[in-house]
Amino acid sequence: MSHHREGPYKLEVRNLTLDLEGKRILDEVDMGIGEGESFCVLGGSGAGKSMLLRTVVRLHEPSSGEVLLDGSTICELPPSTLRRRVSLVQQSPAMLDGTVEDNLMYGLDLAGVPRQEAEERATEALRVSALDTSFLRRRAEKLSGGERQRVAIARAHALRPEVLLLDEPTAALDPGRTREVEAAILKLKEVTTMTLVIVTHDIDQARR
Numbered sequence: 671m672s673h674h675r676e677g678p679y680k681l682e683v684r685n686l687t688l689d690l691e692g693k694r695i696l697d698e699v700d701m702g703i704g705e706g707e708s709f710c711v712l713g714g715s716g717a718g719k720s721m722l723l724r725t726v727v728r729l730h731e732p733s734s735g736e737v738l739l740d741g742s743t744i745c746e747l748p749p750s751t752l753r754r755r756v757s758l759v760q761q762s763p764a765m766l767d768g769t770v771e772d773n774l775m776y777g778l779d780l781a782g783v784p785r786q787e788a789e790e791r792a793t794e795a796l797r798v799s800a801l802d803t804s805f806l807r808r809r810a811e812k813l814s815g816g817e818r819q820r821v822a823i824a825r826a827h828a829l830r831p832e833v834l835l836l837d838e839p840t841a842a843l844d845p846g847r848t849r850e851v852e853a854a855i856l857k858l859k860e861v862t863t864m865t866l867v868i869v870t871h872d873i874d875q876a877r878r
Contacts, residue, residue, distance in 0.1 A: 678741065680705040680865045681726070681756070681833055686735035687719070698735070704741075705832075708859060708866045710876040719869040720761065722833045728757045739833070754781060757831035761838040763822035765810035770796075770821055773810050777829050788828075795824035798861055799854040802848045816847030820854050827858060830849055833865045834858070840875065852878060 678701040688696040695718045703709045711719050724730050726737050728749050735743045744752050766773050771792065779786035793803055799820040813821060817841055825832055836855065840848040852875065859866065870876055 678705075679738065679793065680707070680740065681702060681867070683722075683737040684736050684738065686722075686725065686737065687733045688730055689733040690730070694731075696725065696753070703867060704864045706867055707765075708868070709871045711867065712784045712871070712873060712876050714871055720837050720873075723758055723837050723867070723869060726835060727753055727756055730760075753790075755772060755827060755831055756833040756835065757826040757829055758835045759819075759826050759839060761841055763816060763818060765813070766820070768810060770801075770808045770810055770813070771806040774806075774825050774828055777825060784804065785795070791828045791830070793825075795828040796821075796855050798827060799824040800850065800857070803818060810877075816843050816850050818856055819843065819851050823851070823854050823858070827862070831853060831864060833867065835869045836866065838871070840868055841871075848875075 672803050682702045686696055687694065699722060700824040700857055711722065713719050721730065725732055726744070728744060739747070739752070739755065744756075744864070747755075760845065767778055774795065775788055776793040783791065792806070796803060796805055801817070801824065805817075805821070810818075810821070810861060823836070823839070838854065841852050843851065854867070868876075
């Protein structure tokens, strides 16, 4: 896979390869994504799309090549710092035990955000994801698939990452819930300047 645009790049992948258990998963991936851009990675099942995102946040270390953030290799950043700057919402996001508020506040507390500011960020993130504040008291384990996905996007947004990676955010959802999640993603683009990278196998979704 290769994609080039005029620099400077917010996120750049150079000749990235990933071998796992003797199998080549990524083969010389090369792409550059500008600040504030929305970028879709499109391909069929098993093409390595999810592994690309996981390698960008160092859940896997590349076999060769490099990933750059603002022109500097991500290997120079502690993983915790990298994942505050580049946030990954996985295809089936895990929810912590407890309420939606517990899920939103956990990362903000770890990042040292003062409580009042954290509460304001959590409320704003819910609004952007088209969820009202009554959701703060909802039990995370009782959320529907679409609600869970939107809470995961809100949780990532609250941390104010520079880059948000979304791995097949609607793969397991029905058409109605899919449009709700897509609307939340589009709303993010209206209210933030973050760079969005969305993995999907659905060419119509990529166009939308």
